[in-house]
Amino acid sequence: MQFRDLEAQYHALQAGIDKGIADVIRGGRYISGPQVGELEQRLAEYVGVKHCVTCGNGTDALQLALMAWGVGPGDAVFVPDFTFFASGEVVAAVGATPVFVDVDSRTFNLDPVKLEEAVVSVLKRGHLNPAAVVVVDLFGLPADYDSIRPICEKYQIKLLEDGAQGFGGSIGSRRVCSFGDISTTSFFPAKPLGCYGDGGAIFTDDDDWASLLRSFAVHGKGSFKYDNVRIGMNSRLDTLQAAVLLAKLDTFVLEEIDAVNQVARWYDDMLSGCEYLLPLIPEGFTSSFAQYTIQLEENVDRACLQERLRSEGIPTMVYYPKPMHEQKAFANGSSVSFDCSVTERLCSTVLSLPMGPYVSKEDVSRVAAELHSCLRETVCHG
Incomplete structure (x- = not known):
């Protein structure tokens, strides 16, 4: 995958x-x-x-x-x-x-x-x-x-x-x-x-x-x-x-935007009711779903979870592991920041799953099943 x-x-x-x-x-x-x-x-x-x-x-x-x-x-x-x-x-x-x-915790x-x-x-x-x-x-x-x-x-x-x-x-x-x-x-x-x-x-x-x-x-x-x-x-x-x-371009406009939103709906259905937050799309908004990003509970060992999924052939990514205000390039007074506690929490809890217009329903089902299985086990919990 x-x-x-x-x-x-x-x-x-x-x-x-x-x-x-x-x-x-x-x-x-x-x-x-x-x-x-x-x-x-x-x-x-x-x-x-x-x-x-x-x-x-x-x-x-x-x-x-x-x-x-x-x-x-x-x-x-x-x-x-x-x-x-x-x-x-x-x-x-x-x-x-x-x-x-700082950013909104759901969007x-x-x-x-x-x-x-x-x-x-x-x-x-x-x-x-x-x-x-x-x-x-x-x-x-x-x-x-x-x-x-x-x-x-x-x-x-x-x-x-x-x-x-x-x-x-x-x-x-x-x-x-x-x-x-x-x-x-x-x-x-x-x-x-x-x-x-x-x-x-x-x-x-x-x-x-x-x-x-x-x-x-x-x-x-x-x-x-x-x-x-x-x-x-x-x-x-x-x-x-x-x-x-x-x-x-034509396929992107006529097919791929609808396709990624269908993939997102499959994820929403198969991951609903679980111990993590799913992406929120406000009413009237359409996302192009560059990423499908969930929020894990803070006691989940994200690195462990990623390794377990990787061992099953499921790649994941973390966007982003470090707030902008903590980047070394912006040290020494070259930037200004205020309270960014939401960002700090997101950086430790977000996880992006395989996404795109060519992801199948079977792919989503496999990702969801493995994710459920890993999170039910205590090995990836702090």
Whole structure:
């Protein structure tokens, strides 16, 4: 059993993927080929925004957004404490100060109440300018934008949506990557929509920001490639990756989002009534289920449980074992954090199970049975 079965996906979509790659090779335009422009157009239409700017990876996408806004030294950028390192790394990379904020215990996403408390505390201290918030759609679930957006407007803070894990999710009729002033995603292979290497994209309705993003992504170019009007970076989605994404896109939209939600329902049914918390999907929300993550009781020896499941051929992962505020890279006063007790508990209790559109009902049944069996035994309890 694979944690995320990319091989099964390739076999299902092989004809289109192979043709797309072959077309790029025959055309010989490996950088900025026509497939890149076609992908940007289709992604913008799917998300429902005016502009899509592709780039080298999801981390660059976040950094480029901050660069377009001119975020830098003296600015505070609020980041969930429970997330992947890149969400805070990019803040430090542009010279700003990450301020780590606790998350909701059931959705894993940024807690709006804690966000406003953090903004007010930063303003009272007076040393930093609250400039932006990175809102992560963790594990596929969109964040609570109805509560977060008014806070951003109240304090004039820009909203950067990190949809790296959430692409394909939605709230009502609005899709992930349409909620931010600028939104970003990642096409890392294991993401809901993944390529065969690194890749990312940035979404916005603002014409000026889109123009800046395209400039920053290609060495700060002006009217042409060798007219460099600002310091940028080299971050372009290569044409082969665009071809792979185009070959996957229709199936992703028409089949795979429904498929992962069916897998989640199987998990919900087979794991219900047990001694752990299942993922909560609020009414009106659709998750793209980058991960299916449960919360174990605090007396469970998670490492022991993982080893027992591994011995039965069932892979699991821990996203994430360490809060952002405890990362060594943010030591020595380079970040700010407040009470993040929910994150600290989650880091010791979360466990992600095999997930994806090609997981079968039989796979889920096997995972559930082995999980039940292990947790009934005392060997994995502290």
